[in-house]
Amino acid sequence: MQTIYIQGPYNFDLVLSRLALDPLHNLHKEERWVKVPLRIKNKHIVVKVQATGTTDNPTFYLEVDEIDSSSLHNLIYKEISRIFRWDVSLLAIHEHFQKTKLKSLFDEHYGTPIVLDFHPYNSLIKCIIHQQLNLKFAFTLTQRFVTTYGFQKGGVWFYPLPETVAKLTVAELRELQFSTRKAEYIIDLSKEIINGHLDIDSLYEKSDEQIMEELIRLRGIGQWTIQNVLLFGLGRNNLFPIADIGIQNAIKKLLELEQKPSKEEMEIMMPEWQPYLSYASLYLWRSME
Template sequence: MGKQVFLKGPYNFYQALKRLTIDPLVDLNVEKQAIKLPIIVENNPLVVHVIQQGTFEEPRFMIQTEDTVNEAALMAELNRIFHWDKPLEDIYTFFQATELAALFQELRGTPFVCDFTLYGCLMKTIIHQQLNMTFAYELTKRFITTYGFKKKGVWFYPTADRVASLSVAELRELQFSQRKAEYVIDTSKLIAEGNLNLEALKNFSDEEVMDKLVRIRGIGRWTAECFLMFGLGRLDLFPVQDIGIQNGIKKYYQLDKKPEKEKMLEMSSHWKPYRTYASLYLWDYLET
């Protein structure tokens, strides 16, 4: 399959790919603006090539896969990941009337990119809890390369069935903590046994998803918010417990210390309904 997708600019795919270089298993080329995606469409693992062939102001993408696939289902999944159906100029214009106007001028056109699979997103978010980024990605890499699988040279997360069959001792050998190993296995069992349907969560509100997820042992508010953002692609999340966002606000507003959570909630109320983009841009600003 080969298909071209034309978007309304701006769309800074280069910046989006730069953000993804932190993950050692993502197969991409920043300079050529190309990525190979390991995605699941209608329960089938697919390797999909996405290449930016246009410009920042007039983006044009080539979508290629050698796998047989329902094109409509594939495009729906790519829209979930890349938000191609939400013009970034609208986001930019909205924030020009807020205190983050300068930030959005600096990072204009930077897209919000989701994780490639819902299960992978939830596993990654649990694994990353309370870890520094370097070790978090190293631990995730060990998890994927030990229990996942490769297709056409691209790594996929293991299935929920595979992880549900593991013992805590097996994950401990990868340097998982006792509790984190239990969280990963127990959550995977819920999914494998049909008691947690991640696809079905697409049909629920943010609050309903949050309520369902935080009932699960090992999933707190931060984990649920990150899944809503990077899994389901919800656009109005602002995880005030996130250290990166706290430090991003501290840097942007030139504060002496990190803001109180109540103050962050008050500030972010002016950024609805696009607080996810505020979160993303504050993370990016922290790294500049």
């Protein structure tokens, strides 16, 4: 077991409440832990992350299931830190938004970080599944997919590998209530990866613009999907999905507008939120959950 100390604020209880929306996550809100599935050097590792401190003085225990994980210690910590964004100063972000129209949201959800999907491939698959579905059924369909074609270890579900998904048929996914197009999209995406036409790991090092150019060519992946992957798959700090209805409704509610803001109105608001547009997005979504 390893004890981790990070700079506050960091509200892990709000992290768990958001992670709890997804039935695939293995967590316990009262005991303040979540089990994270990692794939590192072809090993499947389960890491239990448990909060032991407070929002202002956050500390965590990391418990790893692998007996031989000592050789991977640094890689495990690096990946957990990436997922939970322990390298980001939420205090600086909170102070930035004290001078903006979003001040009340940042006070209410003080110390809420952006927590990433456990792997960018998972993020891509989940975003494709979630397209144009209500949130409840989107989570249900994702759960069916993972529990049918992924696998479980230590009570934690791992998404299926691209090699597995590439071999599926549209008919098999249709049995889970996928639309024909969504089934084609995730199979085609997985084939692109195993054929070497898309290197998921290389996305970490590329700019937002390079990633947009690379992913937009793939069937079923549009601007909304790419923005969500950049935000929740790769942790980019300055993204604002301006076409997202949830964000539009949140601004309407917060500013007590008669109707949802137009694209032009939102573009006028955005400069004062930079360079933390991703956090503006998250806190607006949180206000509607």
